[in-house]
Amino acid sequence: MHIASARFRCSSTRLDQCPSDGKLEFAFIGRSNVGKSSLINLLTDSPALAKVSSTPGKTKLINHFLINDRWYIVDLPGYGYARVSKAQRQGFSQLITDYVFRREAMYFLFVLIDVRLEPQKIDLDFINLLGQHGIPFGLVFTKCDKLSSNQVESHVARYKRTLRQSWEELPPIWYTSSEKRQGREAILDFIEKCLDQAAQTPQP
Ligand code: GTP
Ligand code: MG
Numbered sequence: 744m745h746i747a748s749a750r751f752r753c754s755s756t757r758l759d760q761c762p763s764d765g766k767l768e769f770a771f772i773g774r775s776n777v778g779k780s781s782l783i784n785l786l787t788d789s790p791a792l793a794k795v796s797s798t799p800g801k802t803k804l805i806n807h808f809l810i811n812d813r814w815y816i817v818d819l820p821g822y823g824y825a826r827v828s829k830a831q832r833q834g835f836s837q838l839i840t841d842y843v844f845r846r847e848a849m850y851f852l853f854v855l856i857d858v859r860l861e862p863q864k865i866d867l868d869f870i871n872l873l874g875q876h877g878i879p880f881g882l883v884f885t886k887c888d889k890l891s892s893n894q895v896e897s898h899v900a901r902y903k904r905t906l907r908q909s910w911e912e913l914p915p916i917w918y919t920s921s922e923k924r925q926g927r928e929a930i931l932d933f934i935e936k937c938l939d940q941a942a943q944t945p946q947p
Pocket of ligand 2: 779780781794795818
């Protein structure tokens with residue numbers, strides 16, 4: 744898909760502040776510092792659209808970016824931020840759960856996973872919650888440039904083995920590197936298919 748325009752639309756601290764124009768939303772979530780904002784900048788080809796920081800916990804609000812005047816990319820706050828209390832770190836903020844479980848405009852959720860790490864409890868807990876609520880989601884492995892391609896394959900295989908312990912069917916998976924610009928086309932093509940599909944489905 745060609746990105747003709749990408750602009751910041753708004754930041755929200757509550758669900759009722761999010762846009763109400765009915766345009767479909769594709770949201771990005773994951774642990775703090777996993778590379779959500781960097782991936783959004785890669786997808787939109789705009790190096791400074793979403794704020795990237797080496798300090799975890801940078802994105803604290805729900806940020807909407809309007810793409811091609813037609814759909815939204817949504818940058819969600821990270822979870823598992825190390826510099827908050829343990830109780831806060833292990834749970835998911837109200838803002839995150841409100842958005843993920845109640846936002847009708849959200850068509851698909853991309854869950855970002857740092858490919859270097861072994862499966863983390865907080866990500867698995869989150870993925871299982873998504874399953875329980877029937878939320879459509881996929882996994883995006885980030886920072887693939889930090890490992891050799893063999894290591895990437897073995898880490899993703901380990902992740903799939905872990906997921907198969909509780910899931911019969913695996914979600915769609917993408918490999919990305921914002922550094923090497925890897926994964927951009929595959930994700931944008933997927934979004935384009937979703938938009939086409941939604942356009943063909945009559946609204947209730
Ligand atoms: P929060 O908003 O704080 O939750 O973080 P985030 O998930 O938006 O991560 P962000 O995009 O700000 O990136 C965090 C750090 O990881 C930055 O220093 C990025 O430069 C780095 N980073 C992100 N993606 C990649 C990648 O694909 N490869 C490499 N090598 N570094 C990356
Ligand atoms: Mg961010």
